[in-house]
Amino acid sequence: MKDGPDFTQIAALIGDPARANMLTALMSGMALTATELAQEAGITAQTASGHLSKLEAGGLLRQRKQGRHRYFSLADHDVGLVLEGLMGLAAKNGFLRTRTGPKDPELRQARVCYDHLAGALGVQMLDYATAQGFLIETEDALDITQAGTDFYQSVGIDFQSLKKSKRPLCKSCLDWSMRRTHLAGGLGKAVLDTVFEKGWATRPAGTRIVAFTKSGEMAFLRTFCPET
Amino acid sequence: MKDGPDFTQIAALIGDPARANMLTALMSGMALTATELAQEAGITAQTASGHLSKLEAGGLLRQRKQGRHRYFSLADHDVGLVLEGLMGLAAKNGFLRTRTGPKDPELRQARVCYDHLAGALGVQMLDYATAQGFLIETEDALDITQAGTDFYQSVGIDFQSLKKSKRPLCKSCLDWSMRRTHLAGGLGKAVLDTVFEKGWATRPAGTRIVAFTKSGEMAFLRTFCPET
DNA sequence: AGAATGCTTCGGTTAGGATCGAAGTATGAA
DNA sequence: TTCATACTTCGATCCTAACCGAAGCATTCT
Numbered sequence: 001m002k003d004g005p006d007f008t009q010i011a012a013l014i015g016d017p018a019r020a021n022m023l024t025a026l027m028s029g030m031a032l033t034a035t036e037l038a039q040e041a042g043i044t045a046q047t048a049s050g051h052l053s054k055l056e057a058g059g060l061l062r063q064r065k066q067g068r069h070r071y072f073s074l075a076d077h078d079v080g081l082v083l084e085g086l087m088g089l090a091a092k093n094g095f096l097r098t099r100t101g102p103k104d105p106e107l108r109q110a111r112v113c114y115d116h117l118a119g120a121l122g123v124q125m126l127d128y129a130t131a132q133g134f135l136i137e138t139e140d141a142l143d144i145t146q147a148g149t150d151f152y153q154s155v156g157i158d159f160q161s162l163k164k165s166k167r168p169l170c171k172s173c174l175d176w177s178m179r180r181t182h183l184a185g186g187l188g189k190a191v192l193d194t195v196f197e198k199g200w201a202t203r204p205a206g207t208r209i210v211a212f213t214k215s216g217e218m219a220f221l222r223t224f225c226p227e228t
Numbered sequence: 229m230k231d232g233p234d235f236t237q238i239a240a241l242i243g244d245p246a247r248a249n250m251l252t253a254l255m256s257g258m259a260l261t262a263t264e265l266a267q268e269a270g271i272t273a274q275t276a277s278g279h280l281s282k283l284e285a286g287g288l289l290r291q292r293k294q295g296r297h298r299y300f301s302l303a304d305h306d307v308g309l310v311l312e313g314l315m316g317l318a319a320k321n322g323f324l325r326t327r328t329g330p331k332d333p334e335l336r337q338a339r340v341c342y343d344h345l346a347g348a349l350g351v352q353m354l355d356y357a358t359a360q361g362f363l364i365e366t367e368d369a370l371d372i373t374q375a376g377t378d379f380y381q382s383v384g385i386d387f388q389s390l391k392k393s394k395r396p397l398c399k400s401c402l403d404w405s406m407r408r409t410h411l412a413g414g415l416g417k418a419v420l421d422t423v424f425e426k427g428w429a430t431r432p433a434g435t436r437i438v439a440f441t442k443s444g445e446m447a448f449l450r451t452f453c454p455e456t
Numbered sequence: 457a458g459a460a461t462g463c464t465t466c467g468g469t470t471a472g473g474a475t476c477g478a479a480g481t482a483t484g485a486a
Numbered sequence: 487t488t489c490a491t492a493c494t495t496c497g498a499t500c501c502t503a504a505c506c507g508a509a510g511c512a513t514t515c516t
Binding site: 261262263273274276277278281295296297298 | 461462463464465466
């Protein structure tokens with residue numbers, strides 16, 4: 001390993017296109033598997049494996065084994081902040097910033113994040129749940145209380161099948177556009193499934209938008225954030 | 229040029245040891261010549277020249293021609309902030325942070341920055357001067373007013389010889405430890421010269437400390453910040 | 457003017473590391 | 487068990503970019 005100021009090595013990690021693509025993908029806050037990240041970066045799994053080891057050794061990523069998958073996510077919020085800072089510098093110097101297309105507002109409002117609901121509605125739901133004491137957010141975990149279990153069961157979530165899966169029930173997921181967390185994990189997926197089953201929203205092909213109908217959004221809020 | 233997220237290129241610029249050494253040297257806020265930066269990075273002038281072009285093209289550095297010298301400094305405060313962020317990440321992950329020796333407090337109080345006074349006393353002096361309307365700080369320049377000229381002449385600064393030099397009379401210099409600016413340029417040098425001539429301070433060999441005596445510090449403040 | 461200094465451009469060398477193919481381990485599914 | 491999937495390790499290739507020597511401008515000093 002070359003010597004030099006310590007932060008150089010961090011910057012060098014970010015400075016490789018393949019690794020930067022991975023980090024960008026993870027900025028959404030969702031945990032991704034090694035294979036997914038490889039696709040995201042346009043490289044083979046072997047190469048990705050090497051990159052991911054380096055990123056983890058450099059303290060930029062956290063890894064969680066889950067069955068035969070390895071889920072990666074940004075190590076902490078500070079990593080995201082530094083990446084944002086770099087993006088800010090890049091934006092200043094004539095590099096085109098991520099252009100805000102016309103569908104951006106919809107993406108901000110509600111979108112699919114892996115398999116759960118992100119965007120303003122997702123954040124609002126988690127805010128409500130923590131305020132009510134249904135969920136408790138700690139440093140790097142999200143736990144459900146008895147009251148929470150009762151509540152979600154009462155609105156039709158099937159905890160029996162959720163518990164069979166080895167997937168964590170609750171996980172918090174950092175929402176980049178809002179810099180806030182929303183609900184992920186098995187419960188997060190179950191909620192999004194409900195949204196589609198009830199016909200509250202549709203999913204336009206080719207996008208990550210969750211297009212709520214007017215009445216669907218009302219029903220969603222009445223169900224998952226009743227006292228708001 | 230490789231493609232990839234725009235910020236990748238910025239990170240790659242920082243991720244080279246030689247360039248990182250240059251940036252580290254510039255974190256002190258002082259403008260350095262290409263040759264000085266080459267020495268700082270331990271490379272030849274030719275190589276340094278190439279690096280500096282890239283850093284400037286990437287928007288990380290600003291360049292100012294001055295006679296046959298080329299002075300480089302960080303492009304703006306945001307660059308410094310991003311570098312600090314990277315250093316913070318590095319520090320978290322077991323990399324040793326810049327050790328704070330016992331002489332650190334003295335360095336913070338008053339030190340030589342190239343040829344002028346930096347540290348708390350330097351910052352305080354510029355604060356006073358701008359508050360009194362002696363100096364006017366703009367985006368990337370520092371101008372002296374008539375009142376300022378009168379004031380500094382009244383305390384014994386010789387403007388005749390200063391004007392003969394082609395060196396800019398006033399320059400603001402970013403102070404890293406304080407994230408504030410202090411006075412550089414010909415006037416800044418003249419002030420520091422005065423400090424040593426009057427015997428207000430000595431300069432311990434091998435360090436950048438400006439060691440004021442108790443009475444010297446009083447005299448300095450009485451002279452350059454009389455109403456504080 | 458000539459000499460010296462500061463910096464840049466050009467050309468050729470070299471080393472680091474990103475990449476992939478092939479083969480090896482681990483976990484889950486049938 | 488056998489097969490499939492997810493990921494890692496090993497080995498070899500190849501390409502980028504850092505680097506320096508030499509030579510060429512530009513500025514300043516004498």
